[in-house]
Amino acid sequence: MVTKRSSFIIVLTLCLPSLCAYGEDERELAAFFGDEEFISIATGIAQPLSKAPSVASVITAKQISQIGAIDVDEILETVPGLHVSRNTGYTPIYSFRGIHTTTNPQVLMLINGTPITNLFHGDRSLAWGGMPVESISRIEIIRGPGSAVYGADAFAGVINIITKTPSEVSSTSAGLRYGTSNSKNFWIQTGGTVNDLGYMAIIEGRKTNGSSEKITGDSQSILDALSGTNASLAPGSINLEGEAIDTRLELTYHNFTFRAGSQIRNKNGLGAGIAQALDSNGQVASKRYNADLNYNNSNFTENIGIKATASYFQTTQEVDENFVLFPPGSTGSPLNPVPYPAGIIGNPEVYERHYRANLNATFRGIARHELMGGVGYYFGEIYKTKEEKNFGIDPSTGLPIFPGSSLVDVSDTPFIFLDENERENHYVFIQDIWHLADDWELTTGLRYDHYTDFGDTTNPRAALVWSARHNLTIKALYGEAFRAPSFAETGEQANPAFLGNSKLEPETLKSYELAFNYKPSYDLTLDLNLFQYYWKDIIQFVPDSSGTTRTAQNRGEQRGQGFELEATWRVNDYLSALSNYSWQKSEDTQNDTDAANAPEQQLYIRTNASLPNGWHLTLQANRVMDRNRVFDDPRKDIDDYTTVDFTLRKSFLRDQLELSLISKNIFNDDAREPSPNGQPMPSITNDLPLDRRRIYGEIRYRL
């Protein structure tokens, strides 16, 4: 009979390190090279991390596996000073150091160095639909401005997703995941080299019914109260169903790399609705395609390195099912007595293309200097906009579209939400790393950008790095950044509430940082980053004198300061821990109040146990604290929340087969992100509920 105690011993024995599981050859190689991580670097599987003088975090594929991430946002949430919030469509708001806006154009997101932000709102599209993580080799996140290197929109932060190379995917593997909300994921990847041609291909798919968390009241609830109707779907579930297919291909041949990819999103739910009124019907789609060709030769001549890149990115926002802005039975306005039997429907579609070319050169011919310079060209266009709607003016008659009418196509008329538009940008930049003296290095950079639509901008940066001790590095950084107005901000029209302004200037940011990196032992690393920023000319939709519309203006100002403290501890060969704490205090100087929505404090802890017998257990906790309301929002501050997740993995057959159990928010905390304020009151009063407990089972197999 197996007693409880003997069961415990059996479990314990299974978990104990089994030395014979390690091969003799692996042990010898590990001893020779020092450790496994170094073997990855030595064999070219992993690239050593660039030591750019900025406050950056790098999250590797191994850490992504430990986190148990299903979507890229779960990785980004672990970064100090960055919080992933949600807007009412439940697309992500990457909130860096207190810089938090609804459309979030202040963050530059790149895949392999190519921006994937759009011209329409400067975000990742209403149909972003998340991003799966199997293709990701690492993510580099820079907090603070990076316009001197990256140009426009590298403002509050830069997120660069680097996908796996052929040498990282040296075999064929596949996996399946199933879990809460009928979520299904699959992936197949292959890679290798034939003669000198390296190849990597991956396909990832996802289908989910999405969260079924409920909204108790929405904008239609307020309309119902004012109009005497009973149309609201609240209380009701948010709509986060969706399907996604991601593909990536990478070919390498000597100094050349070619990449192509696609992100197809279909039948994506609209969260809490486009107009903050629940919409169980609307579905948005997006087709995103990218391709880039790179030539990289760090030894083009003895002293010159060259890097040339040409890239293409195409993105769309398309309508799969009618966007029901207000549900059937709504009048749309207390002033309108006639209800719309099918609801108020507006179907905006946007189609964009982006072309980029860039040439960089590094010059090492001057003693104690490393010079880098480059030129580049960008052309982007919204080449097509389409819209059907059942409200507003019918362009064929010039008369209002009456409730009950069928959808009217207003494309290519003055009554469409946005005209087609284009933007060109030429730029030149230079950077010098000057080795002033032993242990002292000064990096200075300057980038000049010319835009065809809003003129010129020049952005400097400077970084002084001091290797103070063998285990202490101190950096002082200064940077400026600009954020180009989005086409919605410059050109939105025929909208009952929001209007664009073609005279907008870019938003600007100045930032000062002081960063300390201290390694008291080889197993413990401590980082402390202090920052202060000044953000001005913030583009806001300001009420017009007419009282019914708002027009984009360079109006807002915000100042902020804070710090991030990080610790990484390798306890022993099997156990590691990581923690970070972030604090920021930002002030809306225009209204003389604390800046809203971004957490003022965040705490993250992760521990990971990896045993040589194939068991891997990760526990992580994330606490989000102190989120203020905007100055005129009557609600009390939003509640703090804590999510705790675990990932349990067991590998078999010398890592060929892996089974995993992943659980998110295991204590079922009622985590919420702030819903926007509104007049006379917020439309969704009780904020935006996040997922409760989720559980996934996963299997992956490598040939």
Next chain:
Amino acid sequence: MMRLPLHFFDVTKFTNLQGVRLLWLTLFLPGQLFLPCNALASGLFIIYPKVKAPYNKIYEDIIKGINESYPGKTQKLELPHNGDNNDLIEQIEQHQPDVLVALGKGSLKKAQQLASPIPIVVGAITKTEEAIAGVSMSPSAEVVLSHLLGMAPFVKQVHVVSDHQRQTQLDGAEAFLLERGKALKVEQVKSVQEAADRYLKIIHKASTEDAIWLMRGGSLNDPSILMLVLEAAWKKKIIVFSSNPSHVKRGALFSLYPDNRKMGGTLAEIAQQHELKLISPSAGLAPLKSVHLIVNKRTSKHLGIMLNDISGLTIHRLL
């Protein structure tokens, strides 16, 4: 060049007499023509262990290097971790290789267990119990020191604290340095504590013309020693370089590790020498000559060594 299946006879009886061997081959050649094609002797047979990523990349690169350099046919077999030798025996009988290339210690053991007359060449290994022709993963002292002097020609004395007998390597190092008007100072120790004391004494007396070579050894595997040495050396701007590549990320100036593709090329050359009977089967491991250089950028700047100014050395990885 062709041979009958293994069990027919012992080829080693005919070794070292190339003429006899050729005559012997001539006599048996007609008979070979009637054997099935797949039983004809051919080129190299490479065996390597089944290991997980990223270790497998090392063997893949070596095999790539062998294939690029070896003009004849090569076959390879990945040996499972706990498998028996039946598959190996069967495949060798089928392919009848001229030379067996064993990568890693486990593969070498299995190759030796066969007790086959086919000569063995070994790679991806640091040492062998008995003398077998092959290439070591450890670079020769001359290669290590030439990299040191390439980066820091001003160094006049190299210090080594050793708890192991490494006389061959140290003799080679001493001769190399003497030729260039430099000196090697070796101190033997018996414990970690003694090693720590010696290092501190060396660093206390040292000037920028001194360098410390962290060789492999029991006491040097202790992280506290490494930390002690690197901290004290940083303060006095003394060069510390290491035979352990992972020490570079901890602050050692540089280290060397195998260029696996070129190591494969060297293994292919040794295998060809075997085929031509130009090398003794017990020639022993040749020290590694084809290396990659890894450098710590932060340390090099601290020491005032401008990497742009280093000529004649290619930095493979910069940490």
